Amino acid sequence: MLTTSHLSGSPSYWTSDPFTEIDRVLRAVDRAWLDASAGARDSSLLNAYHDNDSLVVTTELPGVSANDISIQIVGDTLSIEAKRGLTAPAEGRWLRRERRPFSTARTVQLPFRVDSNTATASAKDGLLTVTVKRAAEDRPRTVAIQAS
Amino acid sequence: MFQLQKKSAPVAEPTTPSKESSLPSVTPAVDIWEDEHRVVVEADLPGVSQEGVEISVHRGVLTITGTPRVVDEGKLQPIYREYRPARFVRSFTLADDLDDQSVTAKMTDGVLRIELPRRADSKPRRIEVQAA
Numbered sequence: 001m002l003t004t005s006h007l008s009g010s011p012s013y014w015t016s017d018p019f020t021e022i023d024r025v026l027r028a029v030d031r032a033w034l035d036a037s038a039g040a041r042d043s044s045l046l047n048a049y050h051d052n053d054s055l056v057v058t059t060e061l062p063g064v065s066a067n068d069i070s071i072q073i074v075g076d077t078l079s080i081e082a083k084r085g086l087t088a089p090a091e092g093r094w095l096r097r098e099r100r101p102f103s104t105a106r107t108v109q110l111p112f113r114v115d116s117n118t119a120t121a122s123a124k125d126g127l128l129t130v131t132v133k134r135a136a137e138d139r140p141r142t143v144a145i146q147a148s
Numbered sequence: 149m150f151q152l153q154k155k156s157a158p159v160a161e162p163t164t165p166s167k168e169s170s171l172p173s174v175t176p177a178v179d180i181w182e183d184e185h186r187v188v189v190e191a192d193l194p195g196v197s198q199e200g201v202e203i204s205v206h207r208g209v210l211t212i213t214g215t216p217r218v219v220d221e222g223k224l225q226p227i228y229r230e231y232r233p234a235r236f237v238r239s240f241t242l243a244d245d246l247d248d249q250s251v252t253a254k255m256t257d258g259v260l261r262i263e264l265p266r267r268a269d270s271k272p273r274r275i276e277v278q279a280a
Contacts, residue, residue, distance in 0.1 A: 045230040045231040046228065046230050046231075047219070047226065047228060047229050047230060047231060048226070048227050048228040048229075049219060049221060049224035049225060049226050049227065050224065050225055050227055051223050051224050051225065056219060056224060058162065058195075058219055060194035060195065060231060060258075061194065061257075061258070062192035062193065062194040062257065062258035062259050063192065063256075063257050063258065063259040064257060065257055086179070089181050089183070089188070091183055092181045092182055092183035092188075093181060093182055093183070094179075094180070094181050095180040095181060095182055095187070096178060096179065096180040097179050097180075098177040098178055098179065099177045099178065099179045099190065099191075099192055100177075108228065111227060122161075123257075124197075124217075125193075125194070125195055125196055125197045125200075125216075125217070125255070125257065125258045126192070126193070126194040126195060126196075126257045126258015126259065127162060127194050127195035127216065127217065127258060129161065129162060129219075
């Protein structure tokens with residue numbers, strides 16, 4: 001399933017186009033359905049945090065190796081693409097099947113201009129953490145008032 | 149033993165909270181399959197390292213607990229939140245023919261795989277009928 005979502009600097013994020021909104025709703029329905037049917041947690045959920053100088057994005061990608069993740073920063077958008085396949089046992093019988101293969105593309109609208117050269121990412125234990133620094137020219141500056 | 153390294157560069161590298169901390173519990177997604185030799189359980193535990201997993205068998209009930217590394221929000225402001233830091237907990241009743249003494253488990257990229265072999269004496273045996 002291909003999903004995208006946008007966010008802005010405000011907690012109640014806005015969406016830039018109706019398709020994004022539809023997608024968000026579908027995703028929520030999908031998650032509610034999964035919760036109701038299996039009581040299990042969805043994959044590739046994303047959190048983002050920021051302070052004045054940096055943005056931290058974490059995404060749950062269980063079973064995805066670093067080779068199957070690609071991260072791009074273009075303009076004011078950070079994109080994360082990841083996929084996982086699940087190999088069924090050659091022989092045997094399923095007793096329960098809740099985990100799903102996925103192919104996901106998430107986009108995060110950056111709250112400020114970033115210096116993409118400073119971006120770092122680590123994929124560890126199925127958790128991707130991406131950190132980007134605010135561009136120096138975009139940081140707030142204090143302007144000293146001169147005595148007249 | 150896994151050591152958390154304090155580095156100055158990352159703003160909020162996720163860290164594993166202490167066992168006492170009161171994280172809420174969520175149910176992880178699992179796959180379970182069996183063949184004549186074993187039952188295999190695979191669970192999605194994103195953010196959980198090998199050291200963050202606890203597997204216990206008590207009175208025929210297998211319980212998995214996974215404590216993930218979480219971002220210390222500190223001065224950070226959440227701007228988008230689809231999941232809340234939570235501990236993964238799930239229990240299963242084991243069939244009588246499983247050998248809970250020789251359970252094996254490993255973690256790969258946040259996926260826990262547990263193998264529960266069947267007891268040798270429970271595997272089907274072929275009994276020859278002897279001519280009288």
